[in-house]
Amino acid sequence: MKTALVCGAGGFIGGHLVRRLKSEGFWVRGVDLKFHEYFDNEADDFVVGDLRDQQLTRSVIDRPFDEIYQLAADMGGAGFIFTGENDADIMHNSATINLNVLDAAYKRACPRIFYSSSACMYPAYNQEDPDNPNCAEDSAYPAAPDSEYGWEKLFSERLFLTYNRNRRIQARVARYHNIFGPQGTWTGGREKAPAAICRKIAMAKSGDTIDIWGDGKQTRSFLFVDECVEGTLRLARSDFTSPVNIGSEEMVTIDQLVDLVSDIAGKSITKNHIPGPVGVRGRNSDNRLIQSALGWAPSHSLREGLEKTYEWIEAQVKRNQ
Ligand code: NAD
Ligand code: GDD
Known part of the structure; x- marks a missing residue:
């Protein structure tokens, strides 16, 4: 039986992902600070724990999971990420989780890990005209995200890509657009x-x-969660190694x-x-790359x-x- 770990399984997308992986016959472990508020637990094992804690992270990654989905983050909508009041928490908490999960996965010889980045990493200067925003994947640099949340995502997607290049772990990175x-x-x-x-x-x-x-x-643009999960699985299992938008056009x-x-x-x-x-x-999402890389795009x-x-x-x- 294939095994999967979902970090952030008590969250919105994580909850839907656990359900989908179970429907595919996976043995699933979830980990989160909390159980899911709106789903009964469907994971085979659910660890309530803090992924900022390196020991805890190593203990939940106790086997070479076939697939790891890293969705845990300190996140929210505009009322959380653009006020400036949560910036230190966002930067510290999410970066620590990513450093811990990725390294533990690598050390346990897990073959494959997926990371959920965000469209918030795109430069603010390309998103000033409401009718013509540019969010093509190759427009990411020179970097100028408009929030610390976006900067952390940019750092972490680069972190995952270094492990792809320098360590034997297949890292896949999606840039989600408002799910x-x-x-x-x-x-x-x-x-x-x-x-x-x-x-x-x-x-x-x-x-x-x-x-x-x-x-x-x-x-x-807003993407319905079922299509987000579909795109996540397709990207995670693909051979495509660059960050890709998962969003609606x-x-x-x-x-x-x-x-x-x-x-x-x-x-x-x-x-x-x-x-x-x-x-x-x-x-707005730009879906030309996902269409050519995976032969699929949200519709x-x-x-x-x-x-x-x-x-x-x-x-x-x-x-x-
Ligand atoms: P969410 O907040 O519902 O889920 C994230 C989960 O991570 C939460 O359940 C939270 O408790 C958990 N978490 C936070 N800190 C933790 C810690 N220290 N240890 C263990 N668990 C911890 O968010 P979501 O909408 O499901 O998003 C999932 C991922 O996708 C996040 O990384 C988010 O940044 C990214 N993303 C989401 C969207 C979106 O529109 N939903 C857009 C872009 C990127
Ligand atoms: N949340 C919210 N609540 N937004 C509102 C409201 C309201 O009552 N009224 C108007 N808005 C406006 C916001 O001011 C913003 O301009 C727009 O709706 C979209 O807000 P959000 O959906 O909260 O966030 P976002 O699209 O700016 O960013 C989200 O998407 C990113 C990925 O595309 C966030 O979820 C980020 O965390 C995510 O990474």
Whole structure:
């Protein structure tokens, strides 16, 4: 039986990945600071532990796992990464986890490891025009991410690639672009725009006004979690050694995102644009490389994913009322 380790299994993408690996017949160990809030544990073994602790990390990597997925990080949406208040935690915690996990995997002779980088590592100067952001993989340098979160991701993706070159471990690096879906963070300050907007609209009555950070003209693309997991497995198992975008090319403004969710909810919603952490002006995945490297790229519409996400978040809101 093949074995997999999912670091960050108590998180949003990690939870979905554990489910998928189990459906493929893997023996799976998960590790996280916490159990998953919204999934019953499906891993064969789940270790509640801190991957900043080198001993703990070595003890969970106690065998040459066939596949390791390194998703554990101190992360969140704009309200967490762009305020500046969490920068030291983000840099220290995520870098320490990456240093520990990668080295333990190498020393235990694990053949293959996947790392989840982010589109936040792309230079801010290519994301100033909301209609024409450039996030092609080869646009990464000269480096100028707009957040410490992006700088840490850039450092760590380089770290993984050094082990690819200098040690006998196959490292694969994805640059995720804003992943959303059910069983994700939807409240508490770390939620991203799709979940935050679904929550605000689920809590509103038709005719109500909701707050939106910024002028609403900033652009993003959002990828549904099932396609993120599919792309992750395809990349992890491929021979492609450079960082690759895993994201959607369906770019929308934040106002359009609000209109889409209002329509799904069947509510008339007025937008109140307020100052807030906004990040880059525009961002969109560029899928030319993933298409040529893997012969696959995400294809589902934003609306399909939002319908499933809204339904789940609406149920969470009702449960918490
Ligand atoms: P998430 O916050 O839901 O999951 C990350 C998990 O890591 C959490 O459950 C957290 O408890 C765990 N963790 C944090 N510190 C830990 C520690 N010291 N020891 C053990 N576990 C620890 O985030 P996610 O959305 O599932 O993202 C997974 C990965 O993908 C992260 O590395 C993130 O930076 C990256 N990423 C995500 C997105 C996105 O839109 N979701 C975009 C770009 C990159
Ligand atoms: N979170 C949130 N909540 N964002 C809002 C809100 C709100 O209520 N209202 C408007 N926005 C705007 C933000 O100001 C930002 O301009 C845009 O929606 C997108 O915000 P997020 O989804 O929170 O984050 P992001 O796209 O800037 O960055 C995310 O994606 C990266 C990968 O593409 C983050 O999740 C990063 O951690 C991730 O790496």
